[in-house]
Structure formats: structure tokens, C-alpha cells
Amino acid sequence: MSGLFGVVSKDDCVGALLYGTDYHSHLGTEFGGMAVLGEKFERQIHSIGQTQFKSKFFDDSRRMYGNKGIGVISSQDEQPIYLNSKFGPFCIATTGLIENSEELTAGLLKKGVSFSEVSKGVVNITELIAKLIVDGDSIVDGIEKMFDAIEGSCSLLLLNKDGVYAARDRFGYSQLALAKRDGAVAVASETTAFPNNHFKTTKYLGPGEIVLLSEKGVMAKRPANRTNQICTFLWIYTGFPASSYEGINTEIVRERCGRSLAKRDTDIKIDLVSGVPDSGVGHAIGYAAESKKPYRRPLVKYTPGYGRSYTPPSQETRDLIAKMKLVPVKEVIAGNRIVVCEDSIVRGTQLKNFTVHKLWDAGAKEIHVRPACPPLMFPCIFSLSTRSIHELAARKAIRDLEGSDIEDVGEYIDHTTEKYKAMIEWIRKDLDVTTLRYQTVDDMVKAVGLPKEKICLYCWTGKCPGKGKAQSCGSGAAEMAKG
């Protein structure tokens, strides 16, 4: 997972680039990078594992100068990559996941292409994308050919003398949105990057669409495909509340999720509604509005020091953050029947160890957990994911109930079956909570507000969206199902 920001301005763009990129800090925790082009290319990449992006890049930003630039915050590779090519020099930043990267790398090596950005024997994916693009007849043709060659997804920004090329992945799993202000145009993964930089969103790029941002404005370079499968998880968890995807705001979707959870809870009596910060908060606000019970904060996040517990790649770091960041408020908890809205349950261990235990320890009378999405059944195969199939809470339950891993989990996906109920009961006991009730797929789709076929539901249904290359996800999923 990475967040991308690009800008072209009539004058120096570095300030907008710094703050615009910084608004993608929730999408990556490992590396940050900025590249600008004025009289020459200037590029900086830093590890942001221990220091926030803007603190790390502030001094660089005072030295850099240019009227066009791209920035990236990444959980995977060091980027942007600089390449001098037959199209001239360019810098490129990407987000996505390439399933067949080894095969593509081997193919290029055979053709005599070299790679310089290799870490622990693995090629930098952004460099691989760059090398695939320069195989084309032009930059746009190269991007199209790269789209054809990869299995998985890739959105990118490419900076050269023409401006900033922006290309959204061909099935639209991730987003790129365009914006403008007086004398400047911008592109971002997150529309949150726009308002405080005085940009207004003008367009959401369609799947596979390519545009060029320049001093003259935005030029269409390739039209959008009709198939769209944007990631539903953006609204549920990974996206920022102020951001909109396909024009639909995240906070509003979360409120709708919470409302639909509350509508089905006619059989419990509660004293207060809470959300596991930050992403559970919007869901909880919707639940509280629907149930007419107060929204309160039994667990408060120590915001100054801790980021997200999902994005850091090591489990140890994720657990440490999860343990330290939420501080219980005994005065709110003791003696109360509490609804806890959570974006999702991945492994369940953090919820159990660092939320539920704290609430019981502080004297909660009842704990009712309400995840805003259905049980996760498959790891994401379109973007970097920290979860593997065998560690998902639902899979652990199924393994225990069935005695071993099973291929066909259809009955466990259908919320009306006895097997589904047994799985939920297993997870409830494991979490040690009073009740557990998940969102249904249909209610989640309704909360998003787009037709089912326009959003990716693979995490929950295992149904492979898209056509052509994306069908390869079937084999990928089967491989992963084997563990």
C-alpha cells in the first residue's frame, strides 16, 4: 500500500508537494519520497519508520525547487525511482501489487535489462514498472503495455519534462483524483490532501485512465475502462474519513455502516456506544445516532505518539502500537454495557488483548462487538496486505470447527447458515465478549452506495472481480488457501 501525490504549478510547487504527500501518511509507514523538476531533477527518499514524513522532509523541501513534482508514502519500496531512458529522464512512484513480478523480472533480465534497486535479492517493484514502461513506443504506450503484462494492480505517477502522467490501475482497485486551484493542478490517492492546500477536486480518474498534468492543465491520454472494482476496504478502514472515493465520502459511509449495525440490534440493552479509534469512530457515531444511545470514549487514543497498528509490516510493532496507543477511561467504562464498533476483525488478537481486556479490567458490565464489515475470509491480493489466510480469525474458527483447513468456505460466508452462526460463536468466545454481530455483505454494499459489481468484495466473498488478467487472482487465492 502506498499513497501518491503529484502537482504541477506555474511557480514553485514544493510546499504543496510536501503537505499534499504528507496527507497520505496513513497509507504507509516505511518510506517517503519526493521528486521535483525545475531546471533539473531533485529527489529525496527517507525511511519514515520512526519519524513522520513532514518532519523528515521539511529541510529537504526548503532546498528543493521546481514547478512540478511527485511524492509518495510507501509501506514497501523506496521510491520515487529515477531513470534515464529513451524517452528522456523521468521519476516514477507507484502503488499496488504485482503477482507475477518474478516472472516479469526474469523476462527483462533475459532481454539484457539491468536492475539497480535490489534489496535482499528482490527487485524494487517501482523500478520493475519503470523498466516495463520503457519497453513501449511512448510513455502512454509503455504504461498500457505494462498494464497488459502485470497480474495484480498498479497505479502510478510519472514526472518528466512534459509534466506529471497519472495512471490509475486498470480495474480501479486504488484511486487517483484530480484537483485544481489558481495556477496549479494536482493528483492524489486521497482527496484529504486537497482542501487545506486550497485545491478543489475536479475528477476521479476511471480505471485504466491516463492523463497528463502540465502547466496547460490536464490532458486526456487514455480513456477509462468500463470495469471498475474499487477497494471497499477504503471506506471501511484504510481510507481517511475526510477522503472521498468515486465521489463518496468515507465518514458518511462509516456512519451508514454503524446505522445498519444498530438497526439489527433490537435484542440488546446498552448504556453507551464506542468506536475503536480511529476508523471505528465513524461507524460508532452512526450506531449511536440510530440507537439513540450516547457515543462515549471508554478508550482514548494517545494521538501524539502512535500511528496505525495495521500498516507496519512486523507483527511485533503492530502489537506494541496496539497495546500502547489506547488508554482506558475507567470512569466511562465501569458498570456499563458497551457497544464497541470496530472497522473489521483481522486476526482478532489485538481486539482481544488490547481492547476487550482493557474494558473488562476497567469494570465493563457487558461488551458487544460490532465489526463494520463481514468476516474477512481472504487476504487482499491486489495490494500489499499484512494478513495471510491462515491467521484470519474466521479461518481459525473454521479450521477448529472442521478439524482442518477447507477449500470451499461458501457456507461460512452466507450469514443465514448454521455454519456461519457456529463460526461467529467460536470467534465470540475467543474474543471473550458478550455478543458479536458482523455486518452483512448486502448492508455493507448498501452503505457504500455503489452497485455491487463496481466494488471489490474479494476479502469477504472470494469472488474474483474484473476480467482478463484479474482472473489470475483465482489461482493466487487457491495457492494462498493452501497456506
Ligand code: SF4
Ligand atoms: S481484496 Fe479486499 S483489500 Fe483487496 S482490493 Fe479487494 S476489497 Fe480491497
